[in-house]
Amino acid sequence: MPATIRDVARASGVHISTVSRTFSAPHLVNPETRSRVLACAENLGYRPNRAARALITGRTHNVGLIVADLANPFFPPLIKAAESQARHRDYHIFVTDTNEDPAVEEELIHALAKQVDGILLCSPRLNNSLIEQLSREVPLVLINRQVAGLPAVVMDVGQGARLAIEHLIGLGHHQIGLLGGPRGSWTNREIRRAVTAAARSADAVLTGIGPNQPTEAGGAAVAEQVRRSGVTAVLAYNDLMAIGLIEELDALGVRVPADISVVGIDDIALSRRIRPRLTTVANPTPAAGRAAVDMLLQRAGDDRRTTAQVTLQTELVIRDSTAPPPATRTAVVLASHVKE
Amino acid sequence: MPATIRDVARASGVHISTVSRTFSAPHLVNPETRSRVLACAENLGYRPNRAARALITGRTHNVGLIVADLANPFFPPLIKAAESQARHRDYHIFVTDTNEDPAVEEELIHALAKQVDGILLCSPRLNNSLIEQLSREVPLVLINRQVAGLPAVVMDVGQGARLAIEHLIGLGHHQIGLLGGPRGSWTNREIRRAVTAAARSADAVLTGIGPNQPTEAGGAAVAEQVRRSGVTAVLAYNDLMAIGLIEELDALGVRVPADISVVGIDDIALSRRIRPRLTTVANPTPAAGRAAVDMLLQRAGDDRRTTAQVTLQTELVIRDSTAPPPATRTAVVLASHVKE
DNA sequence: CCAGGTTCTGCAAAGGTTTGCAGCAGAACG
DNA sequence: CGTTCTGCTGCAAACCTTTGCAGAACCTGG
Incomplete structure (x- = not known):
C-alpha cells in the first residue's frame, strides 16, 4: 500500500537507482531530474523505508536506551539530554524499561540489536560476563557500570x-x-x-x-x-x-x-x-546522557573500538x-x- | 561479522530455508534436524535479524509510543502499563519524547513508521489534518485526543x-x-x-x-x-x-x-x-495504556480498521x-x- | 504391488533499498 | 577532429529473511 521507490521510479520515468540517489546522494543527480523525482515522490507520499535501508547500509540511525525503571525520576533528565544530543546528529533514541528484571533486560538487548546502531545501557542489572557477551552482538555503552574493555560513562x-x-x-x-x-x-x-x-x-x-x-x-x-x-x-x-x-x-x-x-x-x-x-x-545526569551518546556515535563512526571510560564528578x-x-x-x- | 542464517545452514549442512523454519515454524522440521540446526546456531551465536524478517513479513513486533515530555510524571504509569501489556503479547515498546515540539513529533512518526507495527500517540500536539494524513502511513492509536475515523482512548x-x-x-x-x-x-x-x-x-x-x-x-x-x-x-x-x-x-x-x-x-x-x-x-493512566495497546494490536491482527473510541472515567x-x-x-x- | 497420503527438505522469488561498475552524451582540450 | 574528462543514468548484485511450490522419501492400506 505505501509507495515504494519503484512506484516513484515508474511515475517519474527513471530507474530506481536514480530515485535512491535523489534521496541519499542528491549531488549525483541532475537538478532537473531531481526535482521531477521529488515532485513524484511528494505526490505519492513516498518515504524511504528505513528498515530496508538499514539492511543494506548497516546503519539504522537509531540508538537504544535501556533503563531499569522509567518511573524513577533519576532517568528522565538523562534520557532527555541523550535525545537532544542524538537529534543533533540526526539519530533517534528508542527508550525501553526493564522493570528491574535482568531477564527482560537481556530480552530487550536481543530485540533491539539489529534495529539500532548501538545501545546505551543504564545501570544494568546483568552480570559482567553476560554484558561482555552481549556486547559482541551490538555496540554497547554502559552508564553507571564498568566492565573491562567496554566503553562507559560513570558518575563517581x-x-x-x-x-x-x-x-x-x-x-x-x-x-x-x-x-x-x-x-x-x-x-x-x-x-x-x-x-x-x-x-x-x-x-x-x-x-x-x-x-x-x-x-x-x-x-x-x-x-x-x-x-x-x-x-x-x-x-x-x-x-x-x-x-x-x-x-x-x-x-x-x-x-x-x-x-x-x-x-x-x-x-x-x-x-x-x-x-x-x-x-x-x-x-550530573544530563552530562552523562550526552557523553554516552557521543561515545556511542563516535564509536560507530570510526570502526576502531573506543573503550574509553569517562568519569563524571558528583557533589x-x-x-x-x-x-x-x-x-x-x-x-x-x-x-x-x-x-x- | 554476526552470524547469518546462511552461516548456520552451511555449518549444519541444510538449506537456509530449513534454518529459517527451525526458528519460525519448528513443527515443520524433523526433530533430529532441528536440534542439529539449533546446536549450530547456538554455537555461532546466531540470532534472527528482526529487521530483515520484518521486511518480508511486514510485522516488526514493535510498537512506538510517543509522548510530549518524559519528565512529566503523568506518563510513566501509562508507559509501564503499556509495556507490560505489550510484553504479554510478545511485542516491544519503543518510547520517544517530542519535547512538546510538533515538528519533532512529525519527524518521529515518519522515522518510526517502518520500524513498528503501529504508534501510540499520547496527547499529540499536531493538528487534526496532519494526524489524519500520517495515519495513512502507519497505524495510529490516539491517547487523549479525538480525530474522526481514528481509534482513540481518552480519559474523560x-x-x-x-x-x-x-x-x-x-x-x-x-x-x-x-x-x-x-x-x-x-x-x-x-x-x-x-x-x-x-x-x-x-x-x-x-x-x-x-x-x-x-x-x-x-x-x-x-x-x-x-x-x-x-x-x-x-x-x-x-x-x-x-x-x-x-x-x-x-x-x-x-x-x-x-x-x-x-x-x-x-x-x-x-x-x-x-x-x-x-x-x-x-x-486512569495505566488503564489507558493497556487499552491503547489492545486496540493497536487487535487492529494489526484483523485487517479491518477498528476505529473504536474508548472513554475512561475520571474522578x-x-x-x-x-x-x-x-x-x-x-x-x-x-x-x-x-x-x- | 500400487495409489494415495504424510513428512520433510530444497528451490527460488520476494521484500525495499544501496552501490560499484559500466555506458553514454556532451564538453573541454590540444 | 580525436582524445580525455565530466556529469549523469542504468544495470544488477547484495543485505537477511520468509514462504509457496514442488520433489523425495517413506508409510499406509487395499
Whole structure:
C-alpha cells in the first residue's frame, strides 16, 4: 500500500537507482531530474523505508536506551539530554524499561540489536560476563557500570558517598546505616566500597541493610528495621529510598533529622521539595546522557573500538535532613555550620 | 561479522530455508534436524535479524509510543502499563519524547513508521489534518485526543473538570481562573469546553490564562498574574502546573488554600505528597495504556480498521488545596464537610 | 504391488533499498 | 577532429529473511 521507490521510479520515468540517489546522494543527480523525482515522490507520499535501508547500509540511525525503571525520576533528565544530543546528529533514541528484571533486560538487548546502531545501557542489572557477551552482538555503552574493555560513562558515586559519610561523621555520628540497592547494581558496590573505607578510617560502625527495591516502597519497607538497629544516620542507595524511609519513619514517630539523619543519592527534583529537604549526592545526569551518546556515535563512526571510560564528578548537597545525633546534639551544633 | 542464517545452514549442512523454519515454524522440521540446526546456531551465536524478517513479513513486533515530555510524571504509569501489556503479547515498546515540539513529533512518526507495527500517540500536539494524513502511513492509536475515523482512548477530563468547577462553586467561589496548557492540546480544549458550560450555568466568572508550558515552570510563571487577576480559585491544566503555581504563590506571600484555592488534573504521585496536598482530577493512566495497546494490536491482527473510541472515567479527589474563598470563609466552613 | 497420503527438505522469488561498475552524451582540450 | 574528462543514468548484485511450490522419501492400506 505505501509507495515504494519503484512506484516513484515508474511515475517519474527513471530507474530506481536514480530515485535512491535523489534521496541519499542528491549531488549525483541532475537538478532537473531531481526535482521531477521529488515532485513524484511528494505526490505519492513516498518515504524511504528505513528498515530496508538499514539492511543494506548497516546503519539504522537509531540508538537504544535501556533503563531499569522509567518511573524513577533519576532517568528522565538523562534520557532527555541523550535525545537532544542524538537529534543533533540526526539519530533517534528508542527508550525501553526493564522493570528491574535482568531477564527482560537481556530480552530487550536481543530485540533491539539489529534495529539500532548501538545501545546505551543504564545501570544494568546483568552480570559482567553476560554484558561482555552481549556486547559482541551490538555496540554497547554502559552508564553507571564498568566492565573491562567496554566503553562507559560513570558518575563517581563512590566519591560522593565518601563525602556523605564524612559529613555524617563530622556531625558526630558513629552508628551509620547503609541502605543497599538492588542486587546486580554496580553503583551499589561502589557505594559500599567507598563507604566502608571511609567508615573504617574514622572508627564509625556501618550497618548494611538490604538489598532492597530502589523505590520509595523499598525505603519505607525497612523503616522499622532502621529504627530498631540503633543507627543515628542512614545513607540510602538513592533519593527515592531515602524519601520513602523518611516518610515511614515519620509515621513511626521517628523524627528526621532530630532522631535520625538521612542522606540520599541522585538529587532528583523531588528531594528539594520534600520537608525536610533532603541532603543528597548530586549526579550530573544530563552530562552523562550526552557523553554516552557521543561515545556511542563516535564509536560507530570510526570502526576502531573506543573503550574509553569517562568519569563524571558528583557533589554533596547539604540540606535539612542531616543533623548531629540526639545525644551529642547541643555540643556539636555549637561547633558546626549550617549550609545549603 | 554476526552470524547469518546462511552461516548456520552451511555449518549444519541444510538449506537456509530449513534454518529459517527451525526458528519460525519448528513443527515443520524433523526433530533430529532441528536440534542439529539449533546446536549450530547456538554455537555461532546466531540470532534472527528482526529487521530483515520484518521486511518480508511486514510485522516488526514493535510498537512506538510517543509522548510530549518524559519528565512529566503523568506518563510513566501509562508507559509501564503499556509495556507490560505489550510484553504479554510478545511485542516491544519503543518510547520517544517530542519535547512538546510538533515538528519533532512529525519527524518521529515518519522515522518510526517502518520500524513498528503501529504508534501510540499520547496527547499529540499536531493538528487534526496532519494526524489524519500520517495515519495513512502507519497505524495510529490516539491517547487523549479525538480525530474522526481514528481509534482513540481518552480519559474523560471534561467530566472531571466539571466536577472540579462544581466543587469550587460549592465552596463559594465565583471568580475562577483557568490555567491553559500548551496550544494544540485536545485535553486543553475539552477542559475549556466543560468548564465554560459549568461556569455559565452557575453564574461564575471564568478567567482564562494561557496558553502555558505544562510544567512547574509554566505554573510558576503565571503566579503574579493569577494574584493580580482577583480570582479566588484556579483550575490548572495539570498537576505539575498547579504545583509550580502553589510554590510561587507561596513565595509571593499568597496562601493556598486560605487566599486562593488550586485544583490540578492528573493526580500524579507528587500531588499526594506536597503540602497542602493537592485537590485534583484523577486519571486512569495505566488503564489507558493497556487499552491503547489492545486496540493497536487487535487492529494489526484483523485487517479491518477498528476505529473504536474508548472513554475512561475520571474522578475528583478532594484534598487540602481547596477551601472557601477568604470573604465567605467562616460562613461556608460551617456548612461544608471536610473530605479526603 | 500400487495409489494415495504424510513428512520433510530444497528451490527460488520476494521484500525495499544501496552501490560499484559500466555506458553514454556532451564538453573541454590540444 | 580525436582524445580525455565530466556529469549523469542504468544495470544488477547484495543485505537477511520468509514462504509457496514442488520433489523425495517413506508409510499406509487395499
